Amino acid sequence: MKKILLASAIALFAGLNAQTSFGVKGGYALSTLNSNENSFELDEAGGSLKSKSGFYIGALVEHKINSKFAFQGEVEYANLGGKMEVSIPGLPGVKVTEKMNFNRIVIPISARYYATPELAVYGGPYVSFKASNTVKIDVSGAMVTNQAALDEGERRIENFLDDSLKSTDFGLFFGADYKVYKGLFVDARYSFGLTNMIKNPVNDEKLKMNFFQLGVGYKFK
Numbered sequence: 001m002k003k004i005l006l007a008s009a010i011a012l013f014a015g016l017n018a019q020t021s022f023g024v025k026g027g028y029a030l031s032t033l034n035s036n037e038n039s040f041e042l043d044e045a046g047g048s049l050k051s052k053s054g055f056y057i058g059a060l061v062e063h064k065i066n067s068k069f070a071f072q073g074e075v076e077y078a079n080l081g082g083k084m085e086v087s088i089p090g091l092p093g094v095k096v097t098e099k100m101n102f103n104r105i106v107i108p109i110s111a112r113y114y115a116t117p118e119l120a121v122y123g124g125p126y127v128s129f130k131a132s133n134t135v136k137i138d139v140s141g142a143m144v145t146n147q148a149a150l151d152e153g154e155r156r157i158e159n160f161l162d163d164s165l166k167s168t169d170f171g172l173f174f175g176a177d178y179k180v181y182k183g184l185f186v187d188a189r190y191s192f193g194l195t196n197m198i199k200n201p202v203n204d205e206k207l208k209m210n211f212f213q214l215g216v217g218y219k220f221k
Contacts (some may be wrong), residue, residue: 025076027056082209100133107128157202186215
């Protein structure tokens with residue numbers, strides 16, 4: 001009897017384990033900060049927000065319920081954020097670009113549907129946490145003669161971001177991945193933030209972040 005129970009437990013564990021896989025992934029991220037016209041001092045600066053390129057790396061665990069449905073959890077380190085481009089009054093052709101890097105720990109949880117054994121579509125919520133905020137200022141159309149002033153400007157903007165923005169935000173995402181060969185897959189998704197990232201908004205200030213990710217990964221069986 002004991003041998004039968006032990007054999008059954010081993011078989012059950014093996015079956016469950018066969019349904020769970022782990023993996024790694026990484027790739028390109030394109031993020032955009034969305035604000036209303038009164039946010040982020042855009043009017044005063046005479047600037048506009050643009051998309052910023054970045055990257056992400058992470059790990060995942062997937063548990064299949066059956067051949068069609070599964071759940072997947074992930075942990076990613078993502079370089080997100082946005083760019084602000086500011087034209088200098090009285091200096092035609094001179095443009096200052098402030099690249100804001102929001103380095104985040106992103107935790108997505110998704111429900112997955114396998115349309116074919118290779119193709120899965122999915123969606124779900126995510127939460128992200130601040131790892132760090134860094135800023136890089138570039139000047140085009142003029143020679144920079146005072147690097148110390150630019151460094152100080154970067155430091156001040158970083159302090160402003162740390163003081164003014166929330167360290168946690170929430171959102172939703174959807175996407176699809178396709179198994180190319182064995183455990184190798186390609187993945188594309190779009191995430192849109194639901195949280196107003198400004199800590200203490202004044203005059204209905206709003207700032208939210210959306211990002212697109214395109215990458216590759218590998219699931220170990």
